[in-house]
Amino acid sequence: MNTIAIKELLYKMADDLLIMGHRNSEWTGLGPVIEEDIAFSSMAQDKIGQAGALFEILHQLGENEPDTVAFMRDANKMHCSQFVELPNGEYDFSMIRHFLYDHADQLRFEMLVNSSFEPLAQVAKKIKGELKYHVFHANTWVVKLGNGTEESKARMQTALNESWNYALGMFETGDFEKELQSENIFEGEEALKTRWMANITPFIEKANLKVPDQSTWAPILGGRKGYHTEYLQQLVEEMGEVFRLDPTAQW
Amino acid sequence: MITEKEIWTALEVVKDPEIPTLSMVDMGIITKVEIRGESNVYVEMTPTFTGCPAIKMMENMVADRLKEIGIEIIEVKTTFDTPWNSNKLTERGLLCLKKHGLAPPPKHQGEITMELLEHCICPHCGSINTEMKTPFGPTLCRSMHYCHDCLQAFEQFKPVV
Structure with a gap:
């Protein structure tokens, strides 16, 4: 097994979940209706728990303890895509990001069910079922808001336009795509992107929204290699503030 | 021993x-x-x-x-060696959920669909004239529903694959 390739894959997945989870948790107490408040809080809990399971596998492969890995790294050591670290903005952007991200993530875990790396395949079986609910939630609201009032339609389309190149950045290829494929660990980012397009398109159509014109596509890359927006360092500092006060404390 | x-x-x-x-x-x-x-x-x-x-x-x-x-x-x-799914609840377990006022999860065939989530049986009156309000509830394993017959909100223990 190519441990370096596996670690790279696990880190980017876990960091996406950790940061997306924290962004989701920022809706706690602020959701537009109580059900939405609970939905984003529940998804936050799911995602941070799922990140924890992946950090645990990394720990088995020789990396630090999950809490240390989650809370002690600075932004330039994190491998999340820039998409997930962007501030929540308003509900339109949060909802579109949730839709674009969760479709990709659920497909990624579905693909990993067949991974030759057994610990990841096992966790993937579990997580893909949980993410199904996140995808249902996103589909319902994107279709509803896309067919809502003039304002909601316009807001959803603007959010989709602004998200698009960041979303494409989720599929930034790593240094080990070939190794992951030849060892049947993961089919790779390109295969994932193709499936993602096929999955999101019918819902975007149902929502009467339009995918930005292909001539404008320019994936925003760098996140997987530690290049981030200014927002990530602020987020990791806030997220790790309590843990960093006393990393050896027993909770 | x-x-x-x-x-x-x-x-x-x-x-x-x-x-x-x-x-x-x-x-x-x-x-x-x-x-x-x-x-x-x-x-x-x-x-x-x-x-x-x-x-x-x-x-x-x-x-x-x-x-x-x-x-x-x-x-x-x-461990995740034998991951949980909602079909693993025993028959007695399903009854216990009902006693607690929670709708038990329907048996699934390895796939959760929106159809399976809508119209779950109301644990209070047994009606299927119900509606899912949100797939998320007070804990990760519950969703929230409303019964149009007995006019009560209720929770379901979610089906999970």
């Missing part, structure tokens, strides 16, 4: 911390019991949801119960 069956029976009194009518055995989250020697027992568990915050507490509850019946060497481990 104590038998595996006796351990399973002893564990039947350990209840889910959030649903006090339901035992962990009936919930299907205890996946393995192994007698490793004289007074030496190994138990494997798996969470309903990866992010379940109660799993550590439940591990301790299992260990405490084994201590209570006199087991000296105890190991309780959480």
Whole structure:
């Protein structure tokens, strides 16, 4: 097994979940209706728990303890895509990001069910079922808001336009795509992107929204290699503030 | 020497911390019991949801119960070797959920669809004239619904693959 390739894959997945989870948790107490408040809080809990399971596998492969890995790294050591670290903005952007991200993530875990790396395949079986609910939630609201009032339609389309190149950045290829494929660990980012397009398109159509014109596509890359927006360092500092006060404390 | 069956029976009194009518055995989250020697027992568990915050507490509850019946060497481990899904709830478990006022999850065929989630049976009046309000509820394993016949809100223990 190519441990370096596996670690790279696990880190980017876990960091996406950790940061997306924290962004989701920022809706706690602020959701537009109580059900939405609970939905984003529940998804936050799911995602941070799922990140924890992946950090645990990394720990088995020789990396630090999950809490240390989650809370002690600075932004330039994190491998999340820039998409997930962007501030929540308003509900339109949060909802579109949730839709674009969760479709990709659920497909990624579905693909990993067949991974030759057994610990990841096992966790993937579990997580893909949980993410199904996140995808249902996103589909319902994107279709509803896309067919809502003039304002909601316009807001959803603007959010989709602004998200698009960041979303494409989720599929930034790593240094080990070939190794992951030849060892049947993961089919790779390109295969994932193709499936993602096929999955999101019918819902975007149902929502009467339009995918930005292909001539404008320019994936925003760098996140997987530690290049981030200014927002990530602020987020990791806030997220790790309590843990960093006393990393050896027993909770 | 104590038998595996006796351990399973002893564990039947350990209840889910959030649903006090339901035992962990009936919930299907205890996946393995192994007698490793004289007074030496190994138990494997798996969470309903990866992010379940109660799993550590439940591990301790299992260990405490084994201590209570006199087991000296105890190991309780959480793994994803046999991941949980809602079909693992026992028949008695499904009844316990209902007694607690929760709609039990419908049996699934390995796939959860929106159709399966809509129109679940109201645990209060048995009607299927119900509507899912949101797939997320007070805990990760519950969704929220409304019954148009008895006009009451209720929760369902979610089906999960």
